[in-house]
Amino acid sequence: MIQRIFLIFLLSCSFYSALFADGKIEQPLVTSTREEAIQYVDNIKSLAPSVFWPKVKPDLFLQNLKLNVHDPLSIYPGRATNFCGYGALTYLMLQDDPLGYAKLLVQLYTDGKAQFGKVNFNPSDAIRAAAGGLRFKGVLDIHPAEQMWFLCLADHFKGYLNFFNNRYDPGDENTFWASVNFAKFNRMVRKLLNYDVNARGSDMIRPSVGNTYDYITEKLKTGTVVLFENNRILHKKKLEKIKLAIPTHFIVLQSLSKKDDKITMVYWDYGGRTSLELDSDFLKRIIFGISHCTKKGINE
Amino acid sequence: MNNLIRHTSWVVLAIFLSSCSAKNISSSYYFEHQDQVEKIEESYKAIYKRSPFTLAFADKQFRIVTLDILTDSMSYIYEFEVDEPRLNDTLLKYHLPVTGVNTLIHDMLAIHCTWVNNFDYYVDEKKRSTIFLSIKPTVSHPFLSDKRYYILTFFNQPQYFDEQGRLVDKRKAKRIRKINGEIFHRITDKVCYTVSSQFR
Numbered sequence: 001m002i003q004r005i006f007l008i009f010l011l012s013c014s015f016y017s018a019l020f021a022d023g024k025i026e027q028p029l030v031t032s033t034r035e036e037a038i039q040y041v042d043n044i045k046s047l048a049p050s051v052f053w054p055k056v057k058p059d060l061f062l063q064n065l066k067l068n069v070h071d072p073l074s075i076y077p078g079r080a081t082n083f084c085g086y087g088a089l090t091y092l093m094l095q096d097d098p099l100g101y102a103k104l105l106v107q108l109y110t111d112g113k114a115q116f117g118k119v120n121f122n123p124s125d126a127i128r129a130a131a132g133g134l135r136f137k138g139v140l141d142i143h144p145a146e147q148m149w150f151l152c153l154a155d156h157f158k159g160y161l162n163f164f165n166n167r168y169d170p171g172d173e174n175t176f177w178a179s180v181n182f183a184k185f186n187r188m189v190r191k192l193l194n195y196d197v198n199a200r201g202s203d204m205i206r207p208s209v210g211n212t213y214d215y216i217t218e219k220l221k222t223g224t225v226v227l228f229e230n231n232r233i234l235h236k237k238k239l240e241k242i243k244l245a246i247p248t249h250f251i252v253l254q255s256l257s258k259k260d261d262k263i264t265m266v267y268w269d270y271g272g273r274t275s276l277e278l279d280s281d282f283l284k285r286i287i288f289g290i291s292h293c294t295k296k297g298i299n300e
Numbered sequence: 301m302n303n304l305i306r307h308t309s310w311v312v313l314a315i316f317l318s319s320c321s322a323k324n325i326s327s328s329y330y331f332e333h334q335d336q337v338e339k340i341e342e343s344y345k346a347i348y349k350r351s352p353f354t355l356a357f358a359d360k361q362f363r364i365v366t367l368d369i370l371t372d373s374m375s376y377i378y379e380f381e382v383d384e385p386r387l388n389d390t391l392l393k394y395h396l397p398v399t400g401v402n403t404l405i406h407d408m409l410a411i412h413c414t415w416v417n418n419f420d421y422y423v424d425e426k427k428r429s430t431i432f433l434s435i436k437p438t439v440s441h442p443f444l445s446d447k448r449y450y451i452l453t454f455f456n457q458p459q460y461f462d463e464q465g466r467l468v469d470k471r472k473a474k475r476i477r478k479i480n481g482e483i484f485h486r487i488t489d490k491v492c493y494t495v496s497s498q499f500r
Contacts, residue, residue, distance in 0.1 A: 060425070079419070079480070080479075080480040080481060135421070135422075135469070135477070136421050136477065136478065136479050138419070138420055138421070139420065139422075141421060141422040142422050142425050171478070171481070174481050266374070272373075272374065272375060273373065273374045273375070274374065274375040274376070274377060275374050275375070275376045275377070276376075276377045277377070277378060277379075
């Protein structure tokens with residue numbers, strides 16, 4: 001009972017924190033271009049094995065890093081994991097500061113820890129032992145740099161969903177340990193990226209933005225839009241009449257268009273672009289959070 | 301009073317037995333429906349080689365089918381009613397065989413197969429693939445159990461199992477290979493099953 005009351009309290013905190021999610025501007029970060037990042041990673045011909053990451057193979061790590069920088073769409077959070085929020089964040093990071101991403105991952109690999117802006121990543125021993133060894137997650141199996149990075153993010157950033165499981169044990173990439181709530185996602189973007197974030201919505205109640213299609217279309221004109229949506233409706237896992245109305249998945253919106261009554265939504269998730277046809281009611285029903293990310297200094 | 305206790309005991313026993321029976325049913329399910337299940341697996345595999353796609357039923361009545369078409373640049377998700385003409389137009393657009401996919405949908409419908417999907421995995425950095433079939437059995441599910449779907453996996457290579465018939469990573473390694481957090485059990489060298497609360 002006490003746990004329930006505490007959970008409700010935490011949920012309420014999250015709701016209000018997300019509602020008033022226009023946070024303070026962090027120290028501006030120097031951002032970079034993809035060309036700079038490509039030049040940086042292509043100049044690394046080989047890496048020595050890292051004593052900090054026993055399961056990470058250097059050649060695979062480098063190959064994975066180069067793939068991410070050359071093709072940010074390739075970021076793959078893994079099958080059946082709770083890494084989608086970290087995947088969306090990484091996709092944004094590769095747009096905002098690809099060189100910073102590449103350098104950060106190389107530093108994490110060689111030194112076992114790294115600093116990025118004001119954030120100090122000092123992964124636990126359990127994370128270091130696990131990275132590179134995750135299996136049956138699709139192409140993430142052979143992407144040790146992404147495994148390492150997603151595990152480090154989950155290890156470092158905590159939200160109320162991680163409260164009852166905040167220490168990594170093998171298999172926790174699929175559990176609440178790795179979960180990302182809406183406020184935590186926005187916090188990570190603010191701390192790591194050179195973006196202002198205007199967040200509407202919450203983990204439990206849909207955003208009150210009038211016409212959802214019009215609102216998102218308008219926001220897409222001035223920045224990048226990340227949606228926190230209920231994937232259980234989109235990709236049903238159970239054939240049940242009663243479904244939990246809670247968001248479970250982060251996607252980075254690429255475009256939104258309307259023809260007759262049908263809306264076509266193109267978004268990034270799981271290593272590529274997806275095109276989905278849906279109607280206005282369905283769009284409103286699945287979306288719980290809208291994060292509008294704009295480069296610092298050019299915000300409306 | 302004694303009658304009440306006796307009746308209550310029978311009810312409790314029945315509930316207990318029904319909550320334990322899912323795995324026993326599913327172990328024989330494959331052999332009872334082997335022809336139908338293998339037909340679905342083989343036709344899906346053949347069509348998938350031409351153009352990658354996934355099929356799932358989206359409703360309890362098995363009237364709505366979700367079609368995911370995977371191209372090099374984009375995945376497309378569509379929902380259709382079974383036998384809806386619009387489905388055929390879409391299949392033609394993406395060079396998928398109209399008769400083949402429609403037959404597959406009806407074969408799936410016949411055994412309440414909710415999902416068919418190809419899944420890539422890696423062994424020693426080499427890509428392998430397996431086909432997943434999820435089935436919502438028509439027999440009543442155990443009262444206390446939320447495990448309501450039989451999931452069959454068809455591997456291309458013989459797999460390794462421990463002495464209890466559980467799928468493991470390698471011949472010598474005894475690490476149980478969980479897929480989607482589920483332990484899979486041996487049916488044949490290449491076919492495994494599990495019982496799950498989710499069909500994907």
